[in-house]
Amino acid sequence: MSTVEQGRIARRFAALRAEGRAGLVTFITAGDPDHDTCAALLKGLPAAGADLIELGMPFSDPMADGPAIQASDLRALKAGARVSRTLELVRAFRAAEADTPVILMGYYNPIYAYGVERFLADAGAAGVDGLIVVDLPPEEDAELCLPALKAGISFVRLATPTTDDARLPAVLRNTSGFVYYVAIAGITGTASADAVAVAGAVERLKRHTDLPVAVGFGIKTPDQAAGIARVADAAVVGSAIVSRIAANLDADGTARPGLVDDVLGFVRELSAGVRGARG
Template sequence: MSADQGRIAKRFAALKAEGRAGLVTFITAGDPEPGTSQAILNGLPEAGADLIELGMPFTDPMADGPAIQASDLRALAAGMTVRRTLELVRGFRAGDAETPIILMGYYNPVHAYGVDRFLADAVEAGVDGLIVVDLPPEEDEELCIPAMKAGVNFVRLATPTTDDRRLPTVLRNTSGFVYYVSIAGITGAASAASTDVASAVGRLKRHTDLPVAVGFGIKTPEQAAEVARVADAAVVGSAIVNRITEGLDAEGRAKPGLVGEVLSFVRTLADGVRAARA
């Protein structure tokens, strides 16, 4: 199956048919440890996640703010690797064959694993897409082109500083959807004004037919709803990771009820997104 006929395309087509935007949720694989992470991951679709971004833990996540940096360190301390990240996806796929999963992270762990082996194992595990934030379009031969040939969507980031001259280059081999980073800065920072987001989504739509998902700085159901009125999906990451952090004890272990509290928060975000265009 080609990437443009896979789970991501089907999910966005279904959302369009429903007349609503989607909720994309982000968690870091293995945070705070693999068992709890698997439980959260498995519960996300029922809580209202339409697509899932699963962070591949890395020692130097330079695009991420303190919350996700800390989640990476917790996951790495718990023994997470690329191989174990793919095991989480396999565990998820045992109970869910429909919800798209996009691995998000940095190129170093993929390069160390071996691109061909990584793509083969990712496809076998049930991965649908990749977001690799430190590989520019000029390096498409490294991973983007091989991913496309393997049937894996390569999702690219566009930012407020991606001008009309640069956009065609950014979009050239992008598939699945475009991830618009609504602020210049790191994850978990301030939110963009809804008027700015609407303008940016409109500009992207003039350059591509792909769905546009908007993230960075969305912390509340109300903010998610604002984005869902103008974009094809709202992406929430740091706010969910913060809920995980709040559910840890002094030793960094999951307190009873953590999984339920995180999924309950995701439900409020999903409710906001679903009601946005009502």
């Protein structure tokens, strides 16, 4: 069995299956609104109910993301975020939390600039479990996907409403950890996910893969997260959490004193919805 197949992601989804429930995947942007506040949020997410954590790698041109995450990227970059500091956040998180999977999500440019071999070595040493790199299609697997798998880091691929049965085998060929189903056609944080449509999509995906299916984009409330948790293996919430961070900033972008508690309180509400979804 490979390192990927027996790693934290696989163990977490096995535990969720044993509990008979779906998981909650939370997304925050590394360094948003500043390094220390982000570190406090990251540290508090598991106790607030996050089963897996996606940590966004800030980038100046996040073409798949809507206004909320775009703004979070700009805040983080303004505060000095970069790949090395993102990995610092993961290392600090791992010092206190050994079990919760961390998946870095972003775009290839910062990784390429950092150096693929160096990045994978440093990410593995920091405790990163998986990567989601939205602008690398299967045709470019040799760039990062295959080296990541060799390094024991899962490569999570996106499937969308427009990914038909002819395309799915290529999308799934080297995917590991889980499949991320994009519930809406468009960018993050815009339309709301439709649980009925998602149920059909998840059923179709599961005819092609034994991997867990996590569903994201367009999940904004505990009720919506619960609706997805009834039909998928995990619900992913990103823009709604990032927007909650933004709502707790002063006019100059400085974190207000209650930011961490308020955001983690929202995550607890999302977790309650997910955990209660199947009765």
